Amino acid sequence: MSLREGGYLQVFDEFGSTASEHKTYTCDHCNKVVIVKHKMRPEDMGGHCRICDGLLCPTCVATGICEPFEEKLKQMEQKQFILKSYGI
Amino acid sequence: MANYALANSNAGTQQNLSGTYKTILIVTGTTATLRRNKVYDVLVGTNGAPADNYIEWDISRQTAPGTATALTPTLLDPADGAAVATCAANATAESGSVTANSSVFYIGINQRASYRWVAAPGSELVGPATNAAGLILRARSGGYTSTVTATMLYQEQ
Numbered sequence: 001m002s003l004r005e006g007g008y009l010q011v012f013d014e015f016g017s018t019a020s021e022h023k024t025y026t027c028d029h030c031n032k033v034v035i036v037k038h039k040m041r042p043e044d045m046g047g048h049c050r051i052c053d054g055l056l057c058p059t060c061v062a063t064g065i066c067e068p069f070e071e072k073l074k075q076m077e078q079k080q081f082i083l084k085s086y087g088i
Numbered sequence: 089m090a091n092y093a094l095a096n097s098n099a100g101t102q103q104n105l106s107g108t109y110k111t112i113l114i115v116t117g118t119t120a121t122l123r124r125n126k127v128y129d130v131l132v133g134t135n136g137a138p139a140d141n142y143i144e145w146d147i148s149r150q151t152a153p154g155t156a157t158a159l160t161p162t163l164l165d166p167a168d169g170a171a172v173a174t175c176a177a178n179a180t181a182e183s184g185s186v187t188a189n190s191s192v193f194y195i196g197i198n199q200r201a202s203y204r205w206v207a208a209p210g211s212e213l214v215g216p217a218t219n220a221a222g223l224i225l226r227a228r229s230g231g232y233t234s235t236v237t238a239t240m241l242y243q244e245q
Contacts, residue, residue: 005208006207006208006210006211007205007206007207007208007211008205008206009195009203009204009205009206010203010204010205010206011197011201011202011203012133012201012202012203012204013200013201014138014200014201019201024205024207024211025211026192026207026211026212026213030192031192031213031214032191032192032193033192033193033205033207033213035195069214073124073214073216076216076218076221077122077216077217077218079218080117080119080122080216080217080218080219084119084122
């Protein structure tokens with residue numbers, strides 16, 4: 001597995017044999033798993049963010065802005081941490 | 089960092105699929121012990137009579153779980169502590185709090201096939217350290233109306 005590879009998907013047929021295998025990567029902006037199909041055109045997979053150096057899904061490429069998923073997670077958690085700091 | 093397994097055979101009664109999403113597995117944060125939950129391995133399949141139908145599998149974000157049977161995550165290393173996340177399986181009433189357009193894993197498969205997705209370190213599906221928020225594994229099918237099997241491995245950090 002290369003450093004940029006985000007995982008792999010194995011498909012088993014009804015007899016339990018591996019029917020196919022695909023590499024996947026996880027979008028650095030939205031956390032979505034993108035399946036890299038055989039002989040897929042690079043532009044159909046998604047893209048690369050030059051700001052955060054992350055691999056992106058097609059939806060996030062289309063937005064044209066850099067919103068790293070880690071920042072989104074922090075935003076999701078912020079309200080909870082504030083409430084907790086007040087003992088609520 | 090401890091690893092845990094969730095399987096929909098471990099709690100509740102497996103529900104028949106229909107044309108609308110049925111919740112199979114849920115992992116969410118808990119106020120008292122907030123941690124991020126990172127799903128790194130997903131295995132899905134069916135246990136009904138073989139036939140050619142499609143099944144759509146989806147993992148989305150949610151902010152409140154539906155009505156499902158509580159599931160105690162199984163420790164992958166018995167030396168680790170018990171899981172602090174709230175987990176559930178085989179929902180009988182769907183959550184109305186699944187965040188729209190938040191699918192992080194979506195795949196359509198033939199009923200005869202089973203799938204396994206494994207994340208490389210750093211590419212896991214991450215649920216926030218927020219109470220009741222987390223990830224929900226769902227399935228639906230227009231043709232297959234029996235039960236499915238699913239296992240998710242996740243890490244608490």
